[in-house]
Amino acid sequence: MNFVKQLFAHYKLYHQHGPQMLRYAGLVGAFGFPIFYVLRFTKSSPPYDDSWIRLAATLVCVLLVLKDRWPQRLKPYYIAFSYPALIFSLPVFLVFTSLKNGGGAAAVGNTLMVAFFVILMTDWRNTIVMLVVGISGGVLLYLAVDPNPSIPMEYVARLPLLVLVVIGGSFFKFAGRQAAAEAMREGYASLAGSIAHEMRNPLSQIKHNLERMQQALPAPTTSRQARPLALHEVDALYRHLAESELAVKRGLQVIAMTLDEVSEKPMDTAAFSYVSAAEATYKAAQEYGYETDAERSRVSVRVVEDFSFRGDETAYLFVLFNLIKNALYYVALCPQAEVTITVERQQVKVRDTGPGIPASMLARLFEPFRSAGKSDGTGLGLAYCQRVMRGFGGQIGCESVEGQYAEFTLRFPPISEQEREAHRLSVLDRARMAFAGKRLLIVDDDSAQRMTTRHKLQVLGVAIDEAANGQRALDMLSKQRYDLVLLDLNMPLLDGYALAEKIRQGQAPANRNVRIVAHTSEPAHLASVKTQKAGMDGFVGKPCAQLPLLEALLHALAHPAATVQPDMALLAGRRVLVADDSPFNRMAVAAYLQHVGATVVEAPHGPAVLAQLPTCDAWDAILMDINMPGMNGLETTHAIRSSGMAWRGVPIIALTAHSDEETIRAAHEAGMNDFITKPVDSAILYAKLIQLVSGEVVSPKPANAAALGAAANDLDVELLNVERLEGFRRIGILHELLNDYLPEIALLVDRLEHSAGSRNMEESIDALHSLLGMSGEAGAQALHSLVRRSYVSMIEARAWPADSDWLAHIKSAAVRSEQALRAYGPMQSTVTAA
DSSP: HHHHHHHHHHHHHHHOOOOOHHHHHHHHHHHHHHHHHHTTTTTTSSSOOOOOHHHHHHHHHHHTTTTGGGGGTTTGGHHHHHHHHHHHIIHHHHHHHHHTTTSHHHHHHHHHHHHHEEEEEEHHHHHHHHHHHHHHHHHHHHHOOOOOOOOOOOHHTTHHHHHHHHHHHHHHHHHHHHHHHHHHHHHHHHHHHHHHHHHHHHHHHHHHHHHHHHHSSSSOOOOOOOOOOEEEEEEHHHHOOOOHHHHHHHHHHHHHHHHHHHOOOOOOOGGEEEEHHHHHHHHHHSSSSSSSSHHHHTTTEEEEOOOOOEOHHHHHHHHHHHHHHHHHHHHTTTOOOOOEEETTTEEEEEOOSSSSOOHHHHHHTSSHHHHHHHSSSSHHHEEEEEEEEHHHTTTOOOOOOEETTTEEEEEOOOOOOOHHHHHHHHHHHHHHHTTTOOOOEOOOOOOHHHHHHHHHHGGGGOOEEESSHHHHHHHHHHSSSSEEEESSOOSSSSOOOHHHHHHHTTGGGGGOOEEEEEESOHHHHHHHHHHHHHHHHHEESOEEEEEEHHHHHHHHHHHHOOOOOOOOOGGOOEEEEEEEEEEHHHHHHHHHHHHHHHHEEESSSHHHHHHHGGGOOOOOOOESSSOSSSSSSSHHHHHHHHOOOGGOOOOOEEESSSSOHHHHHHHHHTOEEEEESOOHHHHHHHHHHHHHOOOOOOOOOOOOHHHHHHHHHHHHOSSSOOOOOOHHHHTTTTTHHHHHHHHHHHHHHHHHHHHHHTTOOOHHHHHHHHHHHHHTTTOOHHHHHHHHHHHHHHHHSSOOOOOOHHHHHHHHHHHHHHHHHHHHHHHHHHHHHO
């Protein structure tokens, strides 16, 4: 048995990178066996009629082809099934039919062909075993079914030739695999060396900034007396920190770009947005990691006519980074050379007056692993640029005159006025819905800027107040609750940073968690670091057009970055009962609570909750899923409140994926104290629990939960909720979560497809409910949004979604989410390890 296990382990290892070879072999057999059966009857005297065994071999091959159609529970046995399938459909079948047809040259040829097929399909050990077992099986079958068996000696005499073919073929295949492995090793070594070279630039920038940060710090001392930093020293530290973070970001993009290009990963067009070519080009020229100030002074941007294109801004930035990097590499050879980036008429041109590119290189310039005169590049940068531009629906080309210039031209497809207007109206509609009933405060010491900003925001139809300085804004915030503050940073009396600090400290209690968006002219990478440190939720540049301003406010409203950190010690030692029919949802919530020292008891349904409560009198809170099979959360809560037991007054927080007014009202009527919308956010979870167990008011409840949920649902969302995944990584359960959740999400999608195909409404709703919670907890943000849309409409209308492609959209989002999550886990591990 050990020998058999080891033999099969070698076979399984041979096909470990996917059973594509087995499927192709099955495809050849599924078509080949019937075709050759028909062809043989074109002869004058048809040989033995082997239709019965040929049909069996054909069916076996069809099963190999239809792997994706196998039931989920049988798929793990596919490789094991393929082993006897190959033996039967190759040596057994062909040896048996050869003997039935009396041997001859055709029989010898068939046997040698079998040997070649088996050599290709597995390693040398299993080749020998399969041929011995298969030939023996074919002979025995022949002896068993033929009334007058006769083994042709001519056939037997060719056995030494068969042995020679097996030995020679195995050696040749072994040599070929060694050569391929060596080529792969050299390729990986070259790729690793190229990436290492590309990483020198960002790593050098980080090293340079660390040295500058060291210079900005005060001299070390053992004195306990505080050593305040001068303003210019603080600014220098923030600038070096921002440049270091930018260098890390660009370095990771180099790795991602290289790996995407090697794997030919397609672009995700669903994430495209409308990008201003001028703004993105200025941003690229500003954020590029120049090695010296002299290098920076050589690059200039000229905007003749701005235009918009539909694409991914990050990908576009990286295209320009590649072109700038290449231009500066060659410009260094010419002391007077310069790089000019021109934006005009659906084109962006990057022109350098350097040595130019030889005409012989232009035709092959965009091929992978091609480099024009550079001995140490990856050769993937221009190939990546071409792939991005094609993904945008555009083109990239190059013109050059050796000794004079080189010019790369990015050509973008035009956006029609109808499409532009439809996009504008879409942003306005989403903004109006998200800000309905809300109140905004504009804080800026420039009255003209306040008036311009108010004019841009009037389309929202919301209440807008103004403050001319930070102190006046603080007074207004102390008297009136606001939903968002658009805050200038450079103001007299109290600047924007100081105002944000006072707000987060609670000096305006009703607005401690108000969304704060900075309005700043600072570079984006520097503003990002400073505003995040100050507890703000985002920033938008000055000057800013109406649509980018609205989109920045929308993003801040839907994805708050700043949260007040409650005293986590208040949760240490607390005893919390988590009730949810999904073990995966319980695992995520329990991990959050255990991370802050709480004791967690889990229950899969209502009766289990009622069984657990009497085991302890000191319960601090219950987190109760509303939709549980059998006894749901509302019924369980009602039973607890009417029990008359000591724990009948325990605080209960509802966990729900359906935060409409009716559900929330039913939760309160049943006796629930509060609710949290799935997927559970750790900060909201902590704040709600602390509020209930200690009486401390951490954050106000939303005025209209249904409107908030609908607004968030209608916003454009990114594929993954990175903030949520980072939270899992920080508490050490990211890999465990991905390993558990991803297979379960795939099973739920299959279950949904089956139930929707059979038009079973209840089973589909049940599958959607489970998938809703699972995708949300796993950080699959786009999938969660799509599932929620279908789930809510089916729950409320008890009818199938109006969109006929709703299931296809969910399946597509599930596939893309799984790919992104699997890529995210290893990437974060690498970053963490680094």
